[in-house]
Each structure stands twice: as structure tokens, then as C-alpha cells.
Amino acid sequence: MKTLRTVYAEDMDDIAVGGAILGTGGGGDPYVGKLMAQQAIRKHGPVKIIDVDELPDEALVVPVCMMGAPTVMTEKLPQGDELMNAFRQLEQRMGRKIDAVLCIEAGGINSTIPFVVAAASxxxxxxxxxxxxxxxxxxxxxxxxxxxxxxxxxLCDDKGNSIVLETVSNAWTERLARAATIEMGGSALLAFYPMSGAVAKRAVVRGTVTLCANLGLTLRETRAAHKDPVAAIVDMLDAKIVFHGRLKDIDRRTVGGFARGTARFDGLEEWRGHTFKLDFQNEFLMAERDGEVLITTPELITLLEPDSGNPVTTDSLKYGLRLVALAIPCNPQWRTPEGIALVGPRYFGYDRDYKPFDFAS
Incomplete structure (x- = not known):
């Protein structure tokens, strides 16, 4: 199979930063996953990245990830072998060798965790x-x-426990796995969604590992050239700046295996005199400006530090932080009726229909 790129330990810095930008405030702290990936790559060798079209249709693809509240993940670190335990147990369950590893999401810790399995395997x-x-x-x-x-x-935890689930729907998988994760201490490592190469070619959101790497590289090079890092990210993602302000209030709590809360901002510079509110459930899901809903899931909402361009996650929000909010277009699959049913604002309990954000104005 043709390799798109080979990822070495030092490349994980850029990938972790890019994953945090796409993570919309959630997905866990990418720093933890980056360290785990770097350790695995140094021990086992670099990871080869391939295009999904390189897979034979009969290949077996398996995503891996960490599940739980980001606030828990930063304090309850994995022991290191839970991921491979989950991966190998699923391989045994499937009765055949797995041919490729996949990220479940392009954000936070789960943009870096799969590199651990890819390197070790x-x-x-x-x-x-x-x-x-x-x-x-x-x-x-x-x-x-x-x-x-x-x-x-x-599912595997840091104590050596493992659970195998067979469910009637993916929604039931979420309910049962979430309950198990809470009992496992608030975080667990998973291997799931086994699929053929033929299905992966239809279902995968393509190019996101490369995008994460390029976002991190662009941010690093822009800072080195003393240029505007936020503008560089906006250009790369066809994004739009929707607010610049200082965090005045943060309400954050861990409930039911999620980090839920609201962040409120007062405007700075061109936004002085305006207000901004973000609601989140691990990820930023809805933004209001001056009391009016501005943007909702499935569009991406991301916070960046204005001077460095570094992304800020929901679990690292602190009073007084000066931040820039970006709206970023989502993958077109999420704007379909099926996508809106899965991740639209009404699913999360907001009393409103999804309205596409106007990126052109």
C-alpha cells in the first residue's frame, strides 16, 4: 500500500495542536495522547498514514479511542496497555487479523491515541x-x-478490567458503554466499529489526519514568521471570527460522564460592548452573541488564544482568559437530515432547529 506520509515522534506536536483546533473544545487534552503516541513511536517505530482508497475492500478496519469526561482524563492517566488489550481482544472476537487503524474523531486526545495502537501493532x-x-x-x-x-x-480500564458489548443499536452502545465508563472511574479505552475497507471508503471523513498535521505546522511556521496565527487558521479552514473577548464567568461540572457547562465573555476591541455565551457538553455546541443564537452544532465552534493561536479546550477555560471564537464549516454529511438527527441542536436539548451559519457574510 502506498504511504501518504510517515509520522515520527516529533511530528506528534503538530498533530496534537491540529486535533485540538478541530476538537471544538472537547475530545480530551491532546497533550496526554501526544505523550503516549510519542512513547509508542519511539519504542516501536514510526506510523505510516495511508489513504482509505489504498485499502482492499475486504480489509478489516478498527477505530480506537478513549471515552469519558475530559476533566477526568487529565487526572486519571492510562497505564499504557489498555488500548492494545482492547484492540487485541476485538481482533480475537472478529476471528481475523485487523488490517488498519482509524481515528474515531479528529479532535483532542482521540486524534493522537490511535497512533499508539498503530505503532505498537x-x-x-x-x-x-x-x-x-x-x-x-x-x-x-x-x-x-x-x-x-x-x-x-x-472496553478496557487501567485496573485490567475488560467488557465486551453486543448491542441492538449504536445509541444503546453509547448508553451501556457510558455507564461502564463511569464505573471504571470516568474514563476507558475502546476498540469498536469494525468495518470493511469497502464500507470505510464510503463512511470515513477523509484527510483529517493530514489536516491536523498541516494545521499544527501552519501555526508553528506562522508564529516563527511573526505573522497573525489566528488569521492563518481562519484561511486554512475557511472559518470566520465571530467574537473576541475575555472570559468573565465559567460554569463547568462533570455530570453523567460528560463535562457540561456554560462560558460567558465580555467583548474586547471591535467587540467591546457586546457579549458572547458558549454552551458545551465536552465540546462547544451553541454560541450566542448579545443574547441571539449565532451558531449551533454541527458547525464547529473553536476558541483560540489571539497571540499564539493555540486552541483552548473546555476543561482549560479559566476566568480572565482573552480568546477569539471561530466558526468553522462542518463536513457536508452532518448537514443531511440523518446528520442533523444525530448531532443537531435538538438532540442536545436546545429548543431550536439547525440553521446553517452564513460564512459568506
Missing amino acids: GLPLLDGDGMGRAYPELQMVTFTMHGVSATPMV
């Missing part, structure tokens, strides 16, 4: 994922829209 990692961003629940992937079952699934 010597398997290629697909250039893509199941979201093009991050979402809080397991069924919220493009795979669901293509009829892929999340099970059989294997």
Missing part, C-alpha cells in the same frame, strides 16, 4: 476519522449514517 493508520471534529457520544459518527454497528466493542 505495526499497522497503517487511515487518513481520516468518523466526525471531522469531536462529539461527546459514541453514536455521533458518520459510520452510524452508513449502517456500521459500533459493536462488537471492547
Whole structure:
């Protein structure tokens, strides 16, 4: 199979930063996953990234990820072998060798965790994922829209426990896996959504691993050239700046395995005199400006530090931070009726229909 790029330990810095930008505030702290990936790559060798079209139709592809509240993940670090335990147990369950590894989301820790398995197993990692961003629940992937079952699934924790799930729907997988994750201490490592190469070619959001790497590289090079890092990210993602302000209030709590809350900002510079509110459930889901809803899921909402361009996650929001909010177009699959049913504002309890954000104005 032709390799798109070979990822070495030092490349993970850029990928982690790019994943945090696409993670819309969620997906867990990419720093933890980056360290795990770098350690695995140094031990086992670099990871080869391949295009999904390089896969034979009969190949077996398996995504891996960490599940739980981001606030828990930063304090309850994996031991290191949970991911491979889940991966190998699922392989045994499937009764055949797995041919490639896949990211479940292009955000936060789960944009870097799959590199651990790819390095340790010597398997290629697909250039893509199941979201093009991050979402809080397991069924919220493009795979669901293509009829892929999340099970059989294997969950492993840091104590050596493992659970195998077989469920009637991906929504039930989320409910049962979430309950198990809470009992496992708030975070668990998973292998799930086994699919053929033929299905992966239809279902995967393509190019997101490369995009993460390029976002991190662009940010690093822009800063080195003393240029505007936020403008560089806006240009790369066809994004739009929707607010610049200072965080005045943060309400954040861990409930039911999620980090839920609201962040409120007062405007600075051109936004002075205006207000901004963000609602999140692991990820930023809805933004209001001056009391009017501005943008909702499935579009991406991301916060960046204005001077460095570094992304800021929901679990690292602190009073007084000066931040720039971006609106970023989502993958077109999410704007379909099936996509809106999975991740639209009404699913998360907001009393409003999805209205596409006007990126042209």
C-alpha cells in the first residue's frame, strides 16, 4: 500500500495542536495522547498514514479511542496497555487479523491515541476519522449514517478490567458503554466499529489526519514568521471570527460522564460592548452573541488564544482568559437530515432547529 506520509515522534506536536483546533473544545487534552503516541513511536517505530482508497475492500478496519469526561482524563492517566488489550481482544472476537487503524474523531486526545495502537501493532493508520471534529457520544459518527454497528466493542480500564458489548443499536452502545465508563472511574479505552475497507471508503471523513498535521505546522511556521496565527487558521479552514473577548464567568461540572457547562465573555476591541455565551457538553455546541443564537452544532465552534493561536479546550477555560471564537464549516454529511438527527441542536436539548451559519457574510 502506498504511504501518504510517515509520522515520527516529533511530528506528534503538530498533530496534537491540529486535533485540538478541530476538537471544538472537547475530545480530551491532546497533550496526554501526544505523550503516549510519542512513547509508542519511539519504542516501536514510526506510523505510516495511508489513504482509505489504498485499502482492499475486504480489509478489516478498527477505530480506537478513549471515552469519558475530559476533566477526568487529565487526572486519571492510562497505564499504557489498555488500548492494545482492547484492540487485541476485538481482533480475537472478529476471528481475523485487523488490517488498519482509524481515528474515531479528529479532535483532542482521540486524534493522537490511535497512533499508539498503530505503532505498537505495526499497522497503517487511515487518513481520516468518523466526525471531522469531536462529539461527546459514541453514536455521533458518520459510520452510524452508513449502517456500521459500533459493536462488537471492547472496553478496557487501567485496573485490567475488560467488557465486551453486543448491542441492538449504536445509541444503546453509547448508553451501556457510558455507564461502564463511569464505573471504571470516568474514563476507558475502546476498540469498536469494525468495518470493511469497502464500507470505510464510503463512511470515513477523509484527510483529517493530514489536516491536523498541516494545521499544527501552519501555526508553528506562522508564529516563527511573526505573522497573525489566528488569521492563518481562519484561511486554512475557511472559518470566520465571530467574537473576541475575555472570559468573565465559567460554569463547568462533570455530570453523567460528560463535562457540561456554560462560558460567558465580555467583548474586547471591535467587540467591546457586546457579549458572547458558549454552551458545551465536552465540546462547544451553541454560541450566542448579545443574547441571539449565532451558531449551533454541527458547525464547529473553536476558541483560540489571539497571540499564539493555540486552541483552548473546555476543561482549560479559566476566568480572565482573552480568546477569539471561530466558526468553522462542518463536513457536508452532518448537514443531511440523518446528520442533523444525530448531532443537531435538538438532540442536545436546545429548543431550536439547525440553521446553517452564513460564512459568506
